[in-house]
Amino acid sequence: MQPLISAIIVNWNGKQFLDDCIISLLKQTYKKCEIILVDNASTDGSISYVKRKYPKVKIIRNNKNVGFGGAVNIGIKHADGDYIIFLNNDLYLEKNCIKNLLNPLENGVKGATVPKVLFFHQRNKINSYGNIVNFLGFAMPKYINQNEKIATKEEETACGGLLLVKKDIIEEVGLFDENFFLYHEDHDLSWRLRLYGYEILVIPEAKIYHKYTFSKNLDKFYHSEKNRLQLLLKNYSFNTILLLLPAIIFIELAEMFHSILNGWYKKKIISYLEIYRNLPNLLKKRVVVQRNRKVKDSEIVKLFVGYLKFEYINSIFLEKIISPILNFYWHIIKRFI
Numbered sequence: 001m002q003p004l005i006s007a008i009i010v011n012w013n014g015k016q017f018l019d020d021c022i023i024s025l026l027k028q029t030y031k032k033c034e035i036i037l038v039d040n041a042s043t044d045g046s047i048s049y050v051k052r053k054y055p056k057v058k059i060i061r062n063n064k065n066v067g068f069g070g071a072v073n074i075g076i077k078h079a080d081g082d083y084i085i086f087l088n089n090d091l092y093l094e095k096n097c098i099k100n101l102l103n104p105l106e107n108g109v110k111g112a113t114v115p116k117v118l119f120f121h122q123r124n125k126i127n128s129y130g131n132i133v134n135f136l137g138f139a140m141p142k143y144i145n146q147n148e149k150i151a152t153k154e155e156e157t158a159c160g161g162l163l164l165v166k167k168d169i170i171e172e173v174g175l176f177d178e179n180f181f182l183y184h185e186d187h188d189l190s191w192r193l194r195l196y197g198y199e200i201l202v203i204p205e206a207k208i209y210h211k212y213t214f215s216k217n218l219d220k221f222y223h224s225e226k227n228r229l230q231l232l233l234k235n236y237s238f239n240t241i242l243l244l245l246p247a248i249i250f251i252e253l254a255e256m257f258h259s260i261l262n263g264w265y266k267k268k269i270i271s272y273l274e275i276y277r278n279l280p281n282l283l284k285k286r287v288v289v290q291r292n293r294k295v296k297d298s299e300i301v302k303l304f305v306g307y308l309k310f311e312y313i314n315s316i317f318l319e320k321i322i323s324p325i326l327n328f329y330w331h332i333i334k335r336f337i
Helices: 015-026 046-053 067-077 097-106 167-173 185-195 218-235 238-262 265-292 297-303 316-336
Strands: 005-011 033-039 058-061 083-088 091-093 111-119 126-128 131-134 139-141 164-166 199-210
Touching: 005 015, 005 067, 005 097, 015 033, 015 046, 015 091, 033 046, 033 067, 046 058, 067 083, 067 167, 067 185, 083 091, 083 097, 083 167, 097 111, 097 164, 097 199, 111 185, 126 139, 164 167, 167 185, 185 199, 185 218, 185 297, 218 238, 218 265, 238 265, 238 297, 238 316
Parallel strands: 005 033, 005 083, 033 058, 111 199
Antiparallel strands: 083 164, 091 199, 111 126, 111 164, 131 139
């Protein structure tokens, strides 16, 4: 019997994107699929529009914006599927995408599969092919802006932003951490999957097109950097954190300098205070992760890198000073992890 796929779309005022996303799911060659729209209190008429045009879509409306991870968690609790795939609303799935993601999982791959993500308006260019992860938690899209022909082989990735995974596996490793309101919630889940002994594989035949726009704003830095630190505190062993502490302090000083130059130092300070206030809850989650992990850090970090390179951030300071220092430090200490 074919397994049921639950496709969970998270929406917040994205009415203009929903047609392409929902239609692409309805046109999948793999037909045993339910579509769940979890709406984070949109005010643009998204709910009434989907109700009228796509009556088969299961709609869950939240009274407030609970973030991407919180919305997916709600969707999972209402999902009947054997497998879960969670999606942003600005995606368009190629017709064989779900079938190609599912085949490896039904034929021996234990974990999750990730699609090749291409730009919607430049369909021969890669948006991401999984993610390259720096040892301090920075995630960088792999092969971004390169021709899609460069990525033709299945590859293991440290972090996948879009996952197809069995529902019982997600329930085993734990749902999204809802304290990660924005950014790194997918990274945290990917890390836990790998800590529990599962692999994450990018499938080149499974293609998704993304209506991507790069945004550079103060809230993005604030949320991303706060969650990156919590990510490290939750998932690394205590011994590894001690080894990384000089690099963590170094990058935090660099981040503070950056925040002062770019006018978000108040948010940076607030982020430290929020981490401190959340520390008891964070430590409880850490205890669960560390108690149940099946894989040592030495295995996890095999896919991590020492350098930093962000496609849309041009900084001589980053390129010539910060990245080389971090890379040098990583090559020295990774053998001790």
